Amino acid sequence: MGETAFVPGHVTAFFSVHRRAGPLRTGSRGAGLTLTDGVVVTVEPAAQPAVTLNGEPVEPGPVSSVLEALAVDVRVDAETPLPVGAGFGVSGGMALGTALAANAAADLARSENELVRVAHRAEVEAGTGLGDVVAQARGGLPIRLEPGAPPHGTLDGIPAVATVEYTTFGELDTNAVISGQTDALSAAGDAALDRLRAEPTLPTLFAAARDFAREAGLLTPRVEDAIEAVQAAGGEACMAMLGETVLALDGGLSAADYDASPSRVHPAGASLRMD
Amino acid sequence: MGETAFVPGHVTAFFSVHRRAGPLRTGSRGAGLTLTDGVVVTVEPAAQPAVTLNGEPVEPGPVSSVLEALAVDVRVDAETPLPVGAGFGVSGGMALGTALAANAAADLARSENELVRVAHRAEVEAGTGLGDVVAQARGGLPIRLEPGAPPHGTLDGIPAVATVEYTTFGELDTNAVISGQTDALSAAGDAALDRLRAEPTLPTLFAAARDFAREAGLLTPRVEDAIEAVQAAGGEACMAMLGETVLALDGGLSAADYDASPSRVHPAGASLRMD
Numbered sequence: 001m002g003e004t005a006f007v008p009g010h011v012t013a014f015f016s017v018h019r020r021a022g023p024l025r026t027g028s029r030g031a032g033l034t035l036t037d038g039v040v041v042t043v044e045p046a047a048q049p050a051v052t053l054n055g056e057p058v059e060p061g062p063v064s065s066v067l068e069a070l071a072v073d074v075r076v077d078a079e080t081p082l083p084v085g086a087g088f089g090v091s092g093g094m095a096l097g098t099a100l101a102a103n104a105a106a107d108l109a110r111s112e113n114e115l116v117r118v119a120h121r122a123e124v125e126a127g128t129g130l131g132d133v134v135a136q137a138r139g140g141l142p143i144r145l146e147p148g149a150p151p152h153g154t155l156d157g158i159p160a161v162a163t164v165e166y167t168t169f170g171e172l173d174t175n176a177v178i179s180g181q182t183d184a185l186s187a188a189g190d191a192a193l194d195r196l197r198a199e200p201t202l203p204t205l206f207a208a209a210r211d212f213a214r215e216a217g218l219l220t221p222r223v224e225d226a227i228e229a230v231q232a233a234g235g236e237a238c239m240a241m242l243g244e245t246v247l248a249l250d251g252g253l254s255a256a257d258y259d260a261s262p263s264r265v266h267p268a269g270a271s272l273r274m275d
Numbered sequence: 276m277g278e279t280a281f282v283p284g285h286v287t288a289f290f291s292v293h294r295r296a297g298p299l300r301t302g303s304r305g306a307g308l309t310l311t312d313g314v315v316v317t318v319e320p321a322a323q324p325a326v327t328l329n330g331e332p333v334e335p336g337p338v339s340s341v342l343e344a345l346a347v348d349v350r351v352d353a354e355t356p357l358p359v360g361a362g363f364g365v366s367g368g369m370a371l372g373t374a375l376a377a378n379a380a381a382d383l384a385r386s387e388n389e390l391v392r393v394a395h396r397a398e399v400e401a402g403t404g405l406g407d408v409v410a411q412a413r414g415g416l417p418i419r420l421e422p423g424a425p426p427h428g429t430l431d432g433i434p435a436v437a438t439v440e441y442t443t444f445g446e447l448d449t450n451a452v453i454s455g456q457t458d459a460l461s462a463a464g465d466a467a468l469d470r471l472r473a474e475p476t477l478p479t480l481f482a483a484a485r486d487f488a489r490e491a492g493l494l495t496p497r498v499e500d501a502i503e504a505v506q507a508a509g510g511e512a513c514m515a516m517l518g519e520t521v522l523a524l525d526g527g528l529s530a531a532d533y534d535a536s537p538s539r540v541h542p543a544g545a546s547l548r549m550d
Contacts, residue, residue, distance in 0.1 A: 100434055111418065111475040112432035139543060143386065151429060157387035159375055161549045200386040268414060268543030274436045 002044040004273040005100035008266035009035035009082050010089035010135045010142075011166070012241040013209035014216075016189030017182040018147035023124040024117055027147030028131035030189055031196050031205055033164065033247065034139050037263040039080045039090055040273070041097025043105045046075035053078045053094070062095040065122035070099065072106045081261070085171035087243025092132030095119040096270050104272055112137070113150040120149035127175040139269035141205070143196060158200045161267070165253040165260035169222045170244040177218070177242050188215035202236070202249065209238035220244050229256035277319040279548040280375035283541035284310035284357050285364035285410045285417075286441070287516035288480055289487035291464030292457040293422035298399040299392055302422030303406035305464055306471050306480055308439065308522065309414050312538040314355045314365055315548070316372025318380045321350035328353045328369070337370040340397035345374065347381045356536070360446035362518025367407030370394040371545050379547055387412070388425040395424035402450040414544035416480070418471060433475045436542070440528040440535035444497045445519040452493070452517055463490035477511070477524065484513035495519050504531035 015030030049067065051060040052075075060067075063076055076098050082088040099115040102108070110118075116137045123129040134153050135142040141158035177185075192208035210227060213219045223239050226246040230237035235252025239245065246253065253260035290305030324342065326335040327350075335342075338351055351373050357363040374390040377383070385393075391412045398404040409428050410417040416433035452460075467483035485502060488494045498514050501521040505512035510527025514520065521528065528535035 103434055109474045109476050109479075110434070111472070112415070112434045115434060140387070140546065150431070154426060156425070159378055159385070159387045159390060159547060161547045163549075197386070199384045201384050204384075264549075267546045271415065271542045272434060272436045274438075274539075 001105060002042055003101040003104040004040060004042045005097040005270060006038055006040055006273055007093035007097040007136050007270040008038040008139055010092065010132045011035065011087060011247050012131065013205055013238055014189050014192040014212035015131060015241055016186035016193070017130060017178055020147070023121040025148045025152045026124050026130070027120065027134070027149070027153055029144050029147055029193050030131055031141070031143045031193065032135055033141055034136060034266045035088070035164070035263045036266045037081050037261070038266065039078055039082070039093030039097055041094060041101050042077045043074045043098060043101035045105065046073060049073055050075045053084065054080065062091060062122035062126040062128055063098050065125060066095050066098045066118055067102065069118045069122070070102050070108060072102050074102055074105060083168040083243070083245070085243065086168040087172070087240030087245045089129065089132035089136055091128040092119070092123055092136055095122045096133050096136055100270060100272055117149040127179055129174060130178060137269045139266050141265060143200065156200070158202060158205060160202050162202060162265045163250055164247055164263050164265065165251060166240070166245060166247045166263065167226065167253055167258050167260045168243060168245040172242045172244055174242045185216040188212050206236040206238045206249070213239040226253070226256070226258060229258070232256070276380060277317055278376040278379035279315060279317045280372040280545060281313055281315050281548055282368035282372040282411050282545040283313040283414055285367065285407045286310065286362060286522050287406065288484035288513055289464050289467040290406060290516055291461035291468070292405060292453055295422070298396040300423045300427045301399050301405070302395065302409070302428055304419050304422055304468050305406055306416070306418045306468065307410055308416055309411060309541045310363070310439070310538045311541045312356050312536070313541065314353055314357070314368030314372050316369060316376050317352045318349045318373060318376035320380065321348060324348055325350045328359065329355065337366060337397035337401040337403055338373050340400060341370050341373045341393055342377065344393045344397070345377050345381070345383060347377050349377055349380060358443040358518070358520070360518065361443040362447070362515030362520045364404065364407035364411055366403040367394070367398055367411055370397045371408050371411055375545060375547055392424040402454055404449060405453060412544045414541050416540060418475065431475070433477060433480060435477050437477060437540045438525055439522055439538050439540065440526060441515070441520060441522045441538065442501065442528055442533050442535040443518060443520040447517045447519055449517045460491040463487050481511040481513045481524070488514040501528070501531070501533060504533070507531070
């Protein structure tokens with residue numbers, strides 16, 4: 001029987017990289033926003049495994065590690081309105097959605113934490129992400145206090161609701177950034193986290209994210225221009241890690257004359273869909 | 276400015292009591308279901324504090340501890356379709372909803388974990404609950420692995436979605452049960468938890484809950500009759516801790532000719548409501 005899971009999108013506002021013994025302890029600290037625009041993953045038993053995204057065959061990437069870890073033969077069809085490779089957690093969403101839907105389709109009787117561990121490990125080993133999966137499993141506005149999957153990683157959250165807008169100018173290669181020299185980036189990320197923990201509010205999240213992007217050297221001219229334009233129009237905006245993407249509160253990008261997609265902070269973590 | 280929070284209802288299926296050093300480490304292990312029927316809490320600044328539930332003044336109970344801890348002068352108006360005192364977590368919902376809404380109304384800049392700690396402490400100190408608040412903050416089908424508020428308490432979840440029905444024959448006094456001799460109850464609760472952790476599925480949750488209610492000596496004749504009637508009609512049912520309440524999967528109570536209220540497992544934890 002086919003089963004479907006929904007995983008919210010996740011935009012990281014800032015992060016630090018923590019490589020520790022094993023993929024379950026490895027991950028990122030940081031904070032971000034989960035979005036009601038997300039990834040819908042349907043899993044069906046199939047003799048011939050296949051993975052599609054928006055109807056097109058794709059490299060299975062971390063999805064194949066999830067299927068191997070769960071020892072299931074299935075096809076995986078993912079649908080998302082989100083830009084791919086642009087900092088919205090589509091890769092983590094596919095991994096986590098596959099784990100949730102495959103567990104239900106094959107009656108594997110794994111717990112939520114076990115499925116998060118499987119998806120987090122797949123992402124870390126593939127180099128496609130360090131913190132999206134645990135954030136997407138939680139929903140809301142996750143603060144990643146300690147890196148890794150449960151029981152190692154720990155989370156808090158900003159108690160807020162918000163509508164947002166986003167626009168993407170292009171992709172950035174997550175693997176190229178997180179597999180390189182990350183000391184300066186991580187120092188900026190840890191400073192941003194200290195600041196947010198002292199005042200866990202939306203304005204502080206955006207301000208800390210802007211300083212992080214600058215200090216980590218990740219801003220591109222187009223992103224910088226858009227953030228400045230939103231702020232000049234009285235709004236709040238930041239860069240999405242890792243993509244050439246700008247996220248703004250409310251209608252901030254439209255007010256600055258950018259074409260933007262509207263979304264909302266998603267109140268829930270990833271879950272199965274009711275039939 | 277007034278602010279409103281929604282907290283899902285929570286039915287505990289089984290539990291064990293763990294009294295440790297301080298209210299933040301004290302709590303219960305166990306598992307249960309959060310419900311889309313919940314508590315809506317509105318907080319407004321007011322010189323004269325007041326607490327109402329469904330329009331009637333009520334004893335403030337743990338709500339007053341929450342307001343003291345946050346040092347705010349507000350009125351708190353709660354609305355719920357759930358029976359009160361019957362095992363649906365209305366008390367925990369009022370405490371947690373007050374914390375979330377007061378934080379927003381008074382710009383207190385507390386994190387979600389901090390607000391959960393404030394509400395959990397208030398419930399434990401008032402003797403009105405040991406595990407509802409942390410479960411209601413999480414949503415879904417929470418498994419309480421370790422007792423207490425963050426960072427002490429830890430949670431997992433059953434990855435499932437479900438529609439349910441409930442009916443209530445009367446109240447049970449939570450404080451009278453949890454403040455008494457709880458050794459046998461806790462042994463039964465820990466055995467139920469071991470069983471659920473080995474197979475975290477909905478059928479195992481209900482089976483473990485039924486054995487727990489019997490072993491802990493909490494079943495009443497009316498509850499026992501209703502559970503047996505649901506099972507005889509091919510359904511799954513269990514008792515809600517702590518109330519003279521029966522919860523069934525899908526339309527199980529209606530199929531056994533009981534008048535019952537429909538609800539669903541709530542996918543999200545407590546959160547502010549968008550204006």
